[in-house]
Amino acid sequence: MNGFVSLDKIDFENISIDEYWNVGDQKEELIHKIHNYPAKFPAFITTKAIDYAKKQGINTNKIADIFCGCGTVALEAKKRGIKFWGCDINPVATLIAKVKSGNYDVLLLKRYRETLLEKLKSSNLEYDYSTANERIKYWFYEETFQKLSNLKTIILDECYINDNYKQFFLCAFSNILKPASKWLTKSIKPQVDPKKGQKDIFDLFSKQTEMMISAYEQAEINNKGKVTIETTSFLRPYLKRPKVDMIVTSPPYVTSYEYADLHQLSSLWLDFTKDYRELRQGTIGSVYHIEKSRIEDFKLNDIAKNIIEELQPKIEKSKLKSIARYFSDMQKVSKLAFNMLNNHGIALFVIGNTEYKGTKIDNAKHLAISLQNAGFKKFHITKRNITNKFLTPYRDSVGKFTSNKGSRKIYAEEFIVIGEKICQ
Ligand SMILES: C[S@@+](CC[C@H](N)C(=O)[O-])C[C@H]1O[C@@H](n2cnc3c(N)ncnc32)[C@H](O)[C@@H]1O
Structure with missing residues (x-):
């Protein structure tokens, strides 16, 4: 789908896969693989986006990723x-994003x-x-806890290592937490594996840091593009959002x-919080991100309204509220993204559809319409096959993620929604 068309008439299901x-x-x-991040997307999306912009005659001097995750786009931008x-x-x-796109001297790292x-x-x-965080005790045997506590203290107390390098080793520390814990290895979601034995922390940290240093040696990214990464909600009032080309x-x-x-293991061990549930607040799409709002107070577009109406008899009010909140948040995101762009700048979103209790949640069309309402004029919308996303495409009968291949597969494809800002 290409050009200046009205999006509400388009059936997104009929958009074909674009090999590009x-x-x-x-x-x-x-x-790109120095630390697991379940929602990471493939790095080549950025390369292709830059090439696409070039073909449209857009010169990309500055890129933003407003949900930057583990810094895939940051790193690709820096490289170029x-x-x-x-x-x-x-x-x-x-x-993770800061460490990936940081500047490090490999000899010092070694x-x-x-x-x-x-x-x-x-x-x-x-x-x-006995006085450790209850959740840490839940996930770690005492012996592992002792070894990890020693390791963390050593990293933090080593006075010859400056904060930038400490972050590098804390990132390594963070990535060994899951294998060191009782967390079921194959599961993305928090689930204890009662059969999982204890791991050798020295060995895990030694291998992890060796891999990370060799990744730096191969990448040669020092002192290329300037990278700024902030830990904040994109929707935070008064957040200074820079002007960008893409x-x-x-x-x-x-x-x-x-x-x-x-990410609770890392959040707790790295002292980002004492109660990981606090970090759900402000997270778009979280079922706990509802605060005091009432469904009637959200100004939703028609797609969102129809989905909410269909779901209403099937789900609890709090869930319904969180879904309405999601749509309202994405509408705000669309407006803020529009404001960040220079004239002829483009916004590229990778987004998939989901299903909840038998209702199709058309995230992609909702986003595209929200972008149009925010002022974007020219659109290019295609589909891609999901190949290397660490995400099960299967859902069970109630719509929950499952690894059972006999279940419904609803995540085989996702959309590339591109909108161009054109001001007269
Ligand atoms: C699909 S992931 C992005 C993954 C990223 N492309 C990568 O390669 O790692 C979506 C991200 O949005 C973040 N997020 C959720 N709500 C947010 C908010 N209000 N402001 C900023 N980021 C948010 C999540 O923490 C998550 O990392």
Whole structure:
């Protein structure tokens, strides 16, 4: 779908797959994989977006990712010497994003790694497990807790290592938490595996840091494009949003992940919060992000209204409110994204549809209409196959994620929604 057409007449299901957005020209670099992030999208989306903009005659000097996650777009922009601004409400996401696109001297990284491992070998301070955070005790055996506490103290206390390098090693620390815990290995969602044994923390940290340093060595990204990443809600009032030529982003979907829950191990260990549930507040798409609002108070467009109406008899009021809140948030996002762009700038959103209790949630069409209402004029909307997203495409009979391949598959494709800002 291309051009200046009215979007409400278009059936998004009939939009065909565009090979252009399906696969990258090169294998994804190791640096993109230094830390797991369930909702990460493929790095080549950014490359293709920059090429697409070029073909439209748009020169990209500055890119934003307003839901920057683990910094996929940030890193790709930096590599090309393009300035980048991004934000994410999840502090674990921005830690990873900052480390990925940070400037590091590989020789120093190697030296610090040796020092930390040496200290970890001999360190055996005793920490009080009985007074530890209840959730940390829930996920970690006492012995693992002791070893991780020692490691964290060593990283934080090593006075020769400056804060930028400490972040690098804290990011490594963060990525070994899941394998070190009782969290069921194959599950994205929080689930204890009673059979999972204890892991050797020294070994995990040694391998993780070795992999990360080698990823830096291969990537050679030091001192290229300037990267700014903020830990904040994109919707925060008075947030200073810079003017950019292009936005490349993938927003949350209705009823998809509870990001705060998925990253609770890191949030708790890295002291971002004492209660990870606090981090659900402000997270778009969270079923807990409802505050005091009433459904009637949201100014929703027709697509959102129809979905809410269909869901009303099927679900609890609080769930319904969170879905209305999602649509209202995405409408605000559309307006703010429009304001950030220079004239002829483009916004590219990667977004998929979902289903809830038998009702199709047309996230993509809702977003496209919201962008149109926000002032975007020219659209290019295509579909891509989801290939390397770490997300199960299957849902059980009540619409929950499942790895059971016999269940309904509803995530096989996602949309690329591109809108251009054209001011007279
Ligand atoms: C689909 S993910 C983006 C993944 C990203 N493209 C990547 O490659 O890592 C959506 C992100 O939106 C973030 N998010 C949710 N609500 C937000 C808000 N109000 N402001 C900023 N970020 C938010 C989530 O924390 C999550 O990282």
